[in-house]
Amino acid sequence: MATSTDKPKTPPVHPVDAAVEGGLTVVDWIDERTQLSPGLRWMLFRKVPKGINWAYTLGSATLFVFLNQAVTGVFLAMYYRPDVNGGAYESIRNINDNVFLGQFVHGMHKWGASVMIVLIFLHMGRVFFFGAYKYPRELTWIIGVVLLILTMAMGFTGYLLPFDQRSYWASIVGININGTGPFIGPYLSDFLRGGPEFGATTLSRFYAIHMMLIPGIMAALIGFHLYLVTKLGISAPPWVRATQPAAITETVEV
Amino acid sequence: MPGAFEGETVTRRAFMNVTAQTAGGLAAAAFTLPALAFAIGPIFKRVPFEWQIIGTPADFTETQYASKVITIVDGIGEAGKGLAYVRKRDPAIDNIGTQDKFNHYIALSSRCMHLGCSVRYVQAAERFVCPCHGGVYDFRGQVAGGPPVRPLDRFYTLEHDGYVYIGPRYSVNSELQRFSPRDPAQPLDGIGQYMYPARFDTSVLPPTNNLPLPPTIPGT
Numbered sequence: 001m002a003t004s005t006d007k008p009k010t011p012p013v014h015p016v017d018a019a020v021e022g023g024l025t026v027v028d029w030i031d032e033r034t035q036l037s038p039g040l041r042w043m044l045f046r047k048v049p050k051g052i053n054w055a056y057t058l059g060s061a062t063l064f065v066f067l068n069q070a071v072t073g074v075f076l077a078m079y080y081r082p083d084v085n086g087g088a089y090e091s092i093r094n095i096n097d098n099v100f101l102g103q104f105v106h107g108m109h110k111w112g113a114s115v116m117i118v119l120i121f122l123h124m125g126r127v128f129f130f131g132a133y134k135y136p137r138e139l140t141w142i143i144g145v146v147l148l149i150l151t152m153a154m155g156f157t158g159y160l161l162p163f164d165q166r167s168y169w170a171s172i173v174g175i176n177i178n179g180t181g182p183f184i185g186p187y188l189s190d191f192l193r194g195g196p197e198f199g200a201t202t203l204s205r206f207y208a209i210h211m212m213l214i215p216g217i218m219a220a221l222i223g224f225h226l227y228l229v230t231k232l233g234i235s236a237p238p239w240v241r242a243t244q245p246a247a248i249t250e251t252v253e254v
Numbered sequence: 255m256p257g258a259f260e261g262e263t264v265t266r267r268a269f270m271n272v273t274a275q276t277a278g279g280l281a282a283a284a285f286t287l288p289a290l291a292f293a294i295g296p297i298f299k300r301v302p303f304e305w306q307i308i309g310t311p312a313d314f315t316e317t318q319y320a321s322k323v324i325t326i327v328d329g330i331g332e333a334g335k336g337l338a339y340v341r342k343r344d345p346a347i348d349n350i351g352t353q354d355k356f357n358h359y360i361a362l363s364s365r366c367m368h369l370g371c372s373v374r375y376v377q378a379a380e381r382f383v384c385p386c387h388g389g390v391y392d393f394r395g396q397v398a399g400g401p402p403v404r405p406l407d408r409f410y411t412l413e414h415d416g417y418v419y420i421g422p423r424y425s426v427n428s429e430l431q432r433f434s435p436r437d438p439a440q441p442l443d444g445i446g447q448y449m450y451p452a453r454f455d456t457s458v459l460p461p462t463n464n465l466p467l468p469p470t471i472p473g474t
Binding site: 169177179183186187190191195199200 | 293297299301330333436452
């Protein structure tokens with residue numbers, strides 16, 4: 001007979017199980033208060049048409065390059081100095097030569113910019129040639145075009161930041177091209193430069209547009225773009241023929 | 255009216271709705287409008303430009319350009335420097351365009367009028383050549399070939415007390431008539447002068463009665 005001092009035998013809890021249990025508790029605690037999981041399930045576990053292929057991942061690829069640009073950009077900003085009097089160039093040189101992994105992070109940002117443009121055009125081409133821009137997805141296309149233009153503006157403003165000879169003269173030429181627009185051109189180029197001549201404000205202006213103004217707008221528009229993609233669903237590839245559901249052709253005995 | 259008490263012309267709900275949205279709009283405008291004005295303010299701002307000494311009359315001839323580094327934007331070091339090609343006025347060839355006391359020395363800007371790269375002067379050919387897209391200008395700075403839309407910009411010059419001073423930039427059309435400074439790629443002939451209006455801050459000539467004195471030579 002067991003005495004009253006005997007403890008009931010429970011199997012020992014494995015530490016991994018305990019960690020999983022703890023994690024689930026935290027997730028449940030948050031979900032109970034935010035009700036986020038239905039939305040996430042709606043976003044991630046949605047039905048997609050038959051016949052989709054790797055070309056359908058180009059949009060996600062673009063999104064991940066955007067995230068790469070955002071993250072590397074934030075950390076580059078920790079070392080970058082938008083000082084037109086030699087400081088900007090020196091800070092980039094410092095990032096490349098001295099900072100641990102600096103050249104790598106800078107390279108990720110620099111090459112990621114080109115990759116993003118390439119992926120956007122591939123994504124755009126996929127949507128165009130598959131006819132995926134048609135009703136009811138026109139607004140998704142329009143927002144995508146705005147995102148393309150904003151990405152180009154990111155490329156234009158970011159090109160100046162290293163402040164070497166190439167970025168300086170490329171920006172001079174780019175600003176002057178903006179100035180060729182009739183009637184508003186002269187004011188547009190003055191706005192970009194922050195005055196009639198290329199000066200200290202030009203660099204800080206480009207820096208602010210590049211790292212705060214456009215990324216914020218882009219993040220918001222990407223969110224809306226993704227919402228529309230989820231809400232409207234993905235279009236089937238053009239070679240997949242729509243078949244009539246069996247229910248419609250079914251004859252019912254009376 | 256349904257939802258309103260006797261004699262009321264607007265429901266409380268509608269009144270609250272309008273009030274709250276107006277208040278929100280005013281609050282947003284209170285920080286948006288000043289910020290926007292702050293960002294576009296430089297378009298309207300007049301930037302002062304000081305006369306600068308570039309040498310003595312003996313430094314310049316009618317037949318050869320001397321290249322002079324001048325300060326275009328103060329306080330930003332090398333990035334604010336620009337190059338001016340300066341020579342004495344030659345009455346035989348500099349007889350068109352505006353003629354006055356600010357024209358006794360011809361000071362051409364090195365900024366190409368295609369898209370703003372730096373032209374260099376090639377003495378053997380007596381041409382200004384732009385490395386970017388192949389713009390070519392003749393000895394007077396007028397377009398001799400390539401994409402530029404107007405002659406090279408010029409700077410006001412002034413001879414005073416044995417020194418040559420250089421002043422602000424001005425633009426010229428193909429007849430070398432003076433216009434307020436425009437950006438490159440903006441033509442000034444025919445309809446161009448109306449399609450590309452002058453800046454609001456069209457720089458006025460700085461006063462010539464208070465010219466900077468030459469640097470003193472140590473030991474004198």
